[in-house]
Amino acid sequence: MKKALSAILKYGIPIGISVGLAWYLYTNVDLDAIVTSMRQDVNYWWFVPVIVVSIFSHIFRALRWRLQLRAIGVDAPLSAIVNSIFGTYFVNLVFPRLGEVWRTGYIAKRQRASFSQVLGSMVGDRLSDTLTVLLLTIVTFFLAQRELLTFLDSRGDGSQGSLFTSWVFWALVALALAGVAAIWLIVKSKAEQGLVAKLRTLILNLWDGLASISRMEGKWLFLLYTVLIWTCYYLQLYIASFAFTFTAQMGVVPILVLFVLSSLGMAVPSNGGLGPWQFTIIFGLAIYGVGSLPLSTPYNAQASAFAWLVWGVQTMLLIALGIYAFVSMEIDRRRIASGKTIVNSSGEEMTL
Numbered sequence: 564m565k566k567a568l569s570a571i572l573k574y575g576i577p578i579g580i581s582v583g584l585a586w587y588l589y590t591n592v593d594l595d596a597i598v599t600s601m602r603q604d605v606n607y608w609w610f611v612p613v614i615v616v617s618i619f620s621h622i623f624r625a626l627r628w629r630l631q632l633r634a635i636g637v638d639a640p641l642s643a644i645v646n647s648i649f650g651t652y653f654v655n656l657v658f659p660r661l662g663e664v665w666r667t668g669y670i671a672k673r674q675r676a677s678f679s680q681v682l683g684s685m686v687g688d689r690l691s692d693t694l695t696v697l698l699l700t701i702v703t704f705f706l707a708q709r710e711l712l713t714f715l716d717s718r719g720d721g722s723q724g725s726l727f728t729s730w731v732f733w734a735l736v737a738l739a740l741a742g743v744a745a746i747w748l749i750v751k752s753k754a755e756q757g758l759v760a761k762l763r764t765l766i767l768n769l770w771d772g773l774a775s776i777s778r779m780e781g782k783w784l785f786l787l788y789t790v791l792i793w794t795c796y797y798l799q800l801y802i803a804s805f806a807f808t809f810t811a812q813m814g815v816v817p818i819l820v821l822f823v824l825s826s827l828g829m830a831v832p833s834n835g836g837l838g839p840w841q842f843t844i845i846f847g848l849a850i851y852g853v854g855s856l857p858l859s860t861p862y863n864a865q866a867s868a869f870a871w872l873v874w875g876v877q878t879m880l881l882i883a884l885g886i887y888a889f890v891s892m893e894i895d896r897r898r899i900a901s902g903k904t905i906v907n908s909s910g911e912e913m914t915l
Contacts, residue, residue: 633781
């Protein structure tokens, strides 16, 4: 019973979210109009640099994780780490969030390293991304406050004026403070058993994984790779905007709004972002007059074309990179099995 419930929570809920949001978005949309927009409004050559930048984002992520692995004594070759990153996103397309566990197991097994240590480095890797998204969200909210408040006011959900007169801003501040207070109470709790004790252990382990970044060598290089990763992520969407006639003139800040919204959407468990990513992108485009609300209307053909094409190109790339990674890993495994590549008990390797 527990295994069945666990499987439903891990896989059923993400699939349900993906299917539910896709159904909501496209129940009343004119699919013929979407196809027409894809034919008439798109210059597909712009997706070539999008793909190139996307590949570089994965390589920079591999370089960053290598710093963390070396800090715990795991000196895996860059090719193996790159394959693990490619494989992670491929696995996440089918089993959301399982990719991170998979790459941890792959590197730990290949390098004969401690799974828990490698897992800690992966947690630090993902926590740094969470903090980056939080920082980008704050910066974007300030840069685009006029457009966001105008949009909220047009919907009757906001108030004219500055950011500080918006109830949305203060609601987010209150929510953030409540979260900080909850974390503080959990950490200070003396409970030895139960949910609170488990949450305290989880929070402390996460903090330790993040704090280890400040103690490792090459922390400034880690910061540089972080900037490069997220710059590539942003550039993918920014360059893709030039492929569409109706977004080519949007500019840096509007695309930043789309980028942050879609990054927040990726936090929702789903298969490769299917559903939440399209929802947030279409919502963001509606803020700037491409389409309208509610989102499931016939007027969102262009916004839907944008969301599906950009997501589709990225997904096809992840599938291709995943296939490459698993083929490469199988070749590597056979070389190790045949003795052409030797990995000793310390994780050091020599190629014959």
